[in-house]
Amino acid sequence: MSQARLMDGTALARRIVERTAHRAAELTSRTGVRPCLATVLVGEDPASVTYVRMKQNRCRTANIASRHVELPAETTTARLVRTLRDLSADPSVHGILLQHPVGDHIDERAAFEAIAAEKDVDGVTFASFATMSFALPGFVSCTPGGIMRLLDAYDVDPAGKRAVVVGRSAILGKPVGMLLLARDATVTYCHSRTRELSSVVREADIVVAAAGRPRLVRGEDVKPGAVVIDAGYNAGNVGDVDFATAVERASLITPVPGGVGPMTIATLLEQTVDAAARQLAG
Template sequence: MDAQIAQLLDGKALAQKIQTELQQRIHELQGKIGRSPGLAVLMVGDNPASAAYVRNKERACEKVGIASFGQHFPSETTQTELEQVIHSLNRDERVDGILVQLPLPDHLDAVALLHQIDPNKDADGLHAVNLGRLVRGESGLRSCTPAGVMRLLAEYQINLKGKQAVVVGRSILVGKPMALMLLEADATVTIAHSRTHDLAAITRNADILIAAVGRSNLIAGDMVKPGAVVVDVGMNRITDDVGNSRLVGDVNFDEVKSVAAYLTPVPGGVGPMTVAILLQNTVWSYSQKSS
């Protein structure tokens, strides 16, 4: 008998479904609000990965009917110049979402810039006010990647109540908000990180295992509980001996697919969901204008 192969959690297909729903929602709201929703993505410097992400976001905006107010700045742009741009976007009635594309050049303080964004236009859901709303369980803009993971689990009707969830990684981008969202869904949550002793002993207890550290193939097959749900947030570019590069996650896909019940592919799992939630956040801010 063949070994059980995990069912793939298809983020790409779900992201397309969300985009279609957003298109409808924008169509309904446009008459009331009198304009399209607007998103401003600010990019500094010429990081090729960032440029690809920004293009991807702008294409997705165009597809659903969100106007792009993106701006691209040279690497030597100062903190003050960027703050002034953010302040003018905060005041711009056509802009519902503002996003600073990370990473930024070393001389810029990303957190300080983030705090200049109007919390109600914080499309990335990372402003301290929005993280505070998440902690308190209040409605508001949610961090895109963890919110995308939650939406993906919901789509496949994966029950989280009372389940043991382990989040590997404690970043403010993914790990911490992810743990809070799982807690909100009544899971029992453990956060593991680079200082954790015997990571495998902890991950083997997980009914739901979320890997978000940015280390390729960190989670091996023998670290996963049989029948677990494994979500791979990692996006790592690796190059083989002959110079071909490809994207892999934090999970060793080939090993884990015969142990887990559900598994996200990389690419095509969490990545498209992050962009879908970014658009959803922008439309949510936009929809507040009609109330």
């Protein structure tokens, strides 16, 4: 069969951000209030610093104000929780993003739960996971939400299809499986300890690789004609899928970089404007 068509997350994300910028400008014109995203960074991890700076730059593109809070690496859970609760109580802040990881000495779940549900634009709280799981109004985890937008943009209807999610993290693997299930896919969760992973992947019409393990999903295990979403990002611009071999068997595949990553930020910005609109509507 011919090579897979690439799913261009960069181009789709650009269109989403353009629409988001128009919505933000209209909201500001109507209410006099500019949507605001607060980012919180603990420590000085180079990758996290880069990600936060990228998100701040995208905020400017989308007519969204950004507020950044930097905390030292030795910050305690209690201090981080206080910071997030203060931001949650601040009416000038509409969305909150805690850049993770935050350090092994911090209770990350306690920190996430300090974010008010109506400002959880990154979709990391228990409340957001529940609304996602029950297909109720709320905020989706940004990477899973971006993945679903990519599938829609390329006319991939999950209904009735076998979807295999390789990964089980609370903000990626688990929620993307719930979103696929809500769209009537038959979902199987796998992970790095799954026995005979290859045989499970071979049954998939849709593969979502999100385990954080470089080239864990081998191309020869991809079902001919399957849709492959690579949500991994490892050193050297390597995803969780062996792209060179998978592209020969899949019908659609996301590149790394340029696939899922841009969609994550676009979804974050879009949900920030959604949050602002809801809060300003009272």
